[in-house]
Amino acid sequence: MTQAGDFRQSFERLVRERAKYLAEIAGICPEHGAYTRGQALDTGGRCPTCWEREKKRREREQRLALFAERSGVPLRFQAHTLADFVPPTPAAGKTLAAIQAYAEDFPVHGKAGRCIVMAGRTGTGKTMLACAVCRHIALSHGALCRYATAYHIVRDIKDTYGGNGSEREIVRGYVEPALLVVDEVGVQYGTDTEKLLLFEVLNGRYENMKPTIVISNLEPAGIGDYLGDRVMDRLMDNGGAVLVFDWQSHRGRK
Ligand SMILES: Nc1ncnc2c1ncn2[C@@H]1O[C@H](COP(=O)(O)OP(=O)(O)OP(=O)(O)O)[C@@H](O)[C@H]1O
Ligand SMILES: [Mg+2]
Ligand SMILES: [Zn+2]
Structure with missing residues (x-):
């Protein structure tokens, strides 16, 4: 037998022995068996x-x-899931279904940069649902979501003007997450600086095909007036949706 043949034989024996070894029972789980x-x-x-x-x-x-x-999701809303929302009207049921579909198919909607505007009355579950979407996406897709009020975003950026931190870094922190929720839009007076800073963030996300959920107590037209047509246009691009929450407040209910 040649040296090469010898080698092949012992190699093949090794392979057989290893296969036999690996096929042996390693243990028996009381729950799942051998x-x-x-x-x-x-x-x-x-x-x-x-x-x-x-x-x-x-x-x-x-x-x-x-x-x-x-995520910045307030403690009060961290444990809520989409299933916790009990639709008070058929319209609310449709809104919930749309939001559920968005959360479940987030890889598709997120890739398309598809945004949602939640407009409507106080206490109707806008913040709760948006935070539940963040939770769902964080858990199911392991993606980072971020929640902030418009006020918080503007203040965060303005805080850098004293020389601590860079504006670009702060904006990037809002542009990078897989999903950003901007709550309480239109609560403030809305100075030109504030609008400009919100534009910076929302446009940054738009350019990077990143989806945003914008929440406001204003009517959809009022949100357009507040943020400006250029922002609203971007939010509605590529299948963005406006969801109107026009049922009774859930707060104070027993
Ligand atoms: N349909 C619902 N089913 C169960 N809980 C609800 C429902 N709607 C609202 N809630 C609860 O009621 C409270 C108010 O809801 P939330 O803060 O989400 O309202 P909102 O629309 O964001 O109001 P606002 O415009 O004043 O910020 C929360 O504690 C939320 O969990
Ligand atoms: Mg709210
Ligand atoms: Zn087991």
Whole structure:
């Protein structure tokens, strides 16, 4: 036998032995039964089904922690899910369905930079639903979402004018997240500077094909007046939707 033939034989024997070794039972999980060494290669010898479940649980915990720490979603709204919204009218049911579809198909809508404007009365669940969308996206897609009031955004940028931090950095922090919720639009007087700064953020997102949810107590036309046609145009581009919340306030209900 040649040296090369010798080598091939011992190599083939090694491969066979390894296959046999990997096919042997590595352990028996009380819940999922027996598993082989091969199945437990990446799990440190533990049951692969238990290991996978534990991995998912840890991932969910990490995503929730990131959501709690970095999204800016107020504590009051962090635990709410879309399922917690009980539609008080058929119109509210349709609005919920549209928002649910948006959250579930976020990879598609997000890629298209598709925006939502939530307009309407106080206490109708706008903030709750927008935050629940952020939670859903953070958990299901592991994407970073950010929530802020218009006031907060403007103040955050203006705070850099004293020389601490750069305006560009702050704007980037609002442009980068997979989804931005801008709440309470139109609450303030709306100086030219404020409008300009909001334009900076919303246009930055538009240019980068990043979706935004804008929330306001104003009528849709009022939001257009407040933000300006150029911003409204961008929000409505590529299938953006205006959702009007015109049912009774949920606050103060027992
Ligand atoms: N349909 C609903 N089902 C369950 N809870 C609701 C519903 N609508 C509102 N809520 C609850 O009522 C409270 C008010 O809702 P939320 O703050 O989302 O209203 P809003 O539309 O943002 O009001 P505002 O315009 O004053 O900011 C929240 O605690 C929210 O969780
Ligand atoms: Mg609100
Ligand atoms: Zn198991």
